[in-house]
């Protein structure tokens with residue numbers, strides 16, 4: 338973060354971010370000097386609102402510049418930024434705001450009628466500010482606030498201070514807030530700077546959402562910390578992406594497999610050469626081998642696959658120089674320890690044997706917000722984070738993921754936790770019980786499929802009803818794409834639903850209901 342301030346002072350006229358706006362609005366350029374000035378004014382606004390160190394400040398804002406100013410200002414004040422998916426409906430949003438005890442909430446003007454009704458039931462929430470879509474509205478909002486206190490413009494001194502909270506779930510219970518500290522982010526950004534050779538003259542094309550570690554920290558903050566230029570689109574479009582990569586001589590692109598698949602499949606994709614890009618990464622989900630090969634064949638670039646999680650930022654990466662191995666997530670990043678252990682004994686396993694991936698390092702979060710039990714369960718006594726992912730290490734140090742020991746579903750790079758969907762379905766009067774699984778999908782990696790046992794006498798409910806019901810309660814990406822009615826769910830002797838069996842039986846969509 339202090340490095341970012343250094344760039345703002347050292348190269349004030351260089352473009353930090355260019356927002357590629359939808360026509361007819363013109364693109365908006367913010368230089369490093371303007372970025373610093375606006376972040377300082379935003380800090381002054383936050384102080385005037387009485388934001389104090391440790392406060393949770395939630396953002397549910399579109400991917401535009403005010404989000405960036407607020408995010409940076411909140412963290413520099415020593416408060417905690419809580420970025421929220423813009424797709425969360427009011428019901429889900431209420432959970433995050435309540436659990437985090439957010440004191441401040443910045444939300445999109447357009448969401449006011451949907452969101453306002455939940456705010457009265459949030460005793461910790463002190464102030465909600467509605468932000469208009471246009472950048473100019475935010476600039477008018479901060480204009481009267483003069484940065485005053487010169488001593489507080491740099492980062493909070495204590496690296497253990499939490500600055501970012503990202504909600505993640507497990508296979509049981511409700512989502513929990515992973516607390517990332519200034520030290521975590523600084524360490525991970527430094528590792529990535531070294532491993533990926535970030536350069537001051539890089540031009541990053543930013544097409545990811547910015548409410549996740551991937552888009553917000555790895556991509557956006559990665560570029561800002563290098564003093565590079567970011568071209569930021571408000572949403573992903575494959576043809577626009579290919580055109581911008583070429584017309585604007587971009588050097589770096591970071592994305593998820595679904596995005597890479599759409600680039601490969603874009604109309605006339607064979608006409609585009611991306612050989613001038615020095616780094617195209619893939620993460621947040623497993624990169625299929627065929628996609629890795631198709632991308633290289635079509636665009637002349639070998640994708641660099643890496644592995645991370647919200648709790649840690651990035652842990653493993655294929656090398657910038659050296660073998661980018663198909664199917665592998667590469668080698669531990671500088672300063673990050675990764676080991677494979679036996680899931681029962683937690684003893685390290687020899688190379689070539691599949692076990693649980695565990696991670697340790699300055700990048701690993703300090704735990705889950707106000708969940709000491711879950712924090713304790715997530716770490717070994719000597720500080721290794723139990724990722725819940727399965728993997729194997731080759732004798733030359735390359736790691737390969739072999740699946741997940743949890744039932745997590747990954748669709749288009751978003752994590753979906755079956756219990757959240759099952760809980761939503763359970764609210765429907767016609768649902769006796771349900772089990773939610775991820776079925777393989779060529780475009781999304783996995784798609785959400787719900788197996789549902791109808792309550793006796795309520796057989797009239799159909800697939801569309803239940804999908805619509807879930808879409809009202811959950812962000813759209815979590816809602817099932819298929820609902821299959823079954824007479825019963827297979828259970829083991831302990832009564833646990835056998836999801837492996839369900840996947841085997843139903844991912845081909847044969848239904849007995």
Ligand code: MCA
Nearest residue numbers: 545549550551573595621645646647748749750751813814
């Ligand atoms: C959108 N939809 C989805 C998804 N995204 N459904 C399932 N899974 C998704 N990921 C819904 C839309 O709401 C829409 O619903 C319908 O699917 C089709 O939308 P479409 O326009 O095709 O989608 P899109 O808006 O173009 O989005 C696709 C996307 C996006 C660009 C691939 O999902 C995306 O940006 N994914 C990246 C996620 C990411 O950054 N993850 C990082 C988290 P309807 O039916 O209403 O039309 S993981 C992380 O941070 C860790 C640290 C890590 O390691 O990276």
